[in-house]
Structures are given as C-alpha cells and as structure tokens.
Amino acid sequence: MDSVVVRPSSGKDIPMILGLLYELGRPKPQKDSEVETFRKLVTKYVKDSDKTILVAELDSVRIIGMVSVVYLSRLNQSTLEMYIPELIVLEKYQNNGTGKKLINYCITLTKEKKCHRIRLESGNQRKESHKFYEHLGFEQSARSFTLNLD
Incomplete structure (x- = not known):
C-alpha cells in the first residue's frame, strides 16, 4: 500500500497502540485504573532511548500497524x-x-545503530506469521522457553 507511511510513534498514538496490542492477544485492562497504567507503560517505553515504537499510518489518518523495538x-x-x-x-x-x-x-534503524542482527519471537500457533518472517529472510534459530510467575 503506497498510502501507508511508517513513522516513530507519538503520545497521541497511545490509544491505537494499546488497541493493536489487544488485537495481538495482549491483556486488556479490566478496570479504568488499569487503562491509565497501560498508557503510562507505553509512554515510559517510548521515552526510553533503548526502545522505540513505530507505527504504520494509512492515509495520514489511521494507524493500522505497529512494531516495538528494543536495542x-x-x-x-x-x-x-x-x-x-x-x-x-x-x-x-x-x-x-x-x-x-x-x-x-x-x-x-539497524544500519543507523550498527546492529549485528534483528531477533524476534513468534508464538507457535502463528503459522502465517512464521511464513511471513521466512519470506523476509528471517530464519528460525532458537527455541523460546517461558516460566510464568503469576
């Protein structure tokens, strides 16, 4: 889509960023106070010099995608x-x-920061995402293990 522009996020993008995270299956706030907590977490993330959030904006109006990055x-x-x-x-x-x-x-961005690689994880059930990453040249290089502490 030629009318999609990728740009660094700003504070006004936070509601859409949260909506995208919910679509991915991330936890949704159960109370109004949790909404504010989530907003503060995204704001803190964006202010951290080792992190960034990029958004894909359609027709300079609607955010239709995002990627979060940690160096x-x-x-x-x-x-x-x-x-x-x-x-x-x-x-x-x-x-x-x-x-x-x-x-x-x-x-x-990796070229500007002189990074040696890009690494990401994708849930086992996300078969279409795996095909997408492989199509872009990513290789499966490890297994991920999780210990939930809640």
Missing part, C-alpha cells in the same frame, strides 16, 4: 541487537505490504 547489548558482541517484542498489523490490512514496510524501517 540490547550482548555479552559476546560489540554491537547492539535489535529485538522486536511486537509486530502487529490489523487483520483487515494484512497481506498488503504493511508488515514488510515496518520490518524494512527496522532494517534501516
């Missing part, structure tokens, strides 16, 4: 690693190049 130092590398915790495109706008635009913007 990590590794003990065995002299350059940073870009880690992508979330990449989301609204289902209605998937398969039209928006996800690729988001990843390409990330690749541009």
Whole structure:
C-alpha cells in the first residue's frame, strides 16, 4: 500500500497502540485504573532511548500497524541487537505490504545503530506469521522457553 507511511510513534498514538496490542492477544485492562497504567507503560517505553515504537499510518489518518523495538547489548558482541517484542498489523490490512514496510524501517534503524542482527519471537500457533518472517529472510534459530510467575 503506497498510502501507508511508517513513522516513530507519538503520545497521541497511545490509544491505537494499546488497541493493536489487544488485537495481538495482549491483556486488556479490566478496570479504568488499569487503562491509565497501560498508557503510562507505553509512554515510559517510548521515552526510553533503548526502545522505540513505530507505527504504520494509512492515509495520514489511521494507524493500522505497529512494531516495538528494543536495542540490547550482548555479552559476546560489540554491537547492539535489535529485538522486536511486537509486530502487529490489523487483520483487515494484512497481506498488503504493511508488515514488510515496518520490518524494512527496522532494517534501516539497524544500519543507523550498527546492529549485528534483528531477533524476534513468534508464538507457535502463528503459522502465517512464521511464513511471513521466512519470506523476509528471517530464519528460525532458537527455541523460546517461558516460566510464568503469576
């Protein structure tokens, strides 16, 4: 989609960012106070110099996707690693190049920051996402293990 522009997020994007996270299956606030807590978490994330959130905006009006980025130092590398915790495109706008635009913007950032790689995780059930990442040149390189503490 030529009318989709990727840009760094701003404070006004927070409600749409939260909506995209809910679409991905992230926890939704159960009380009004939790909405404010989530807003503060996103605001803090954006203000951290080692993190960023990029949004894909359609026709300069509607946010239809986002990617969150964390720059990590590794003990065995002299350059940073870009880690992508979330990449989301609204289902209605998937398969039209928006996800690729988001990843390409990330690749541009890795060159500016001189990162040695981009790493991301994708849930086992997200088979279409796996095909998308492989199509873009990503390789499955590890297994992820989780210990939930709640």
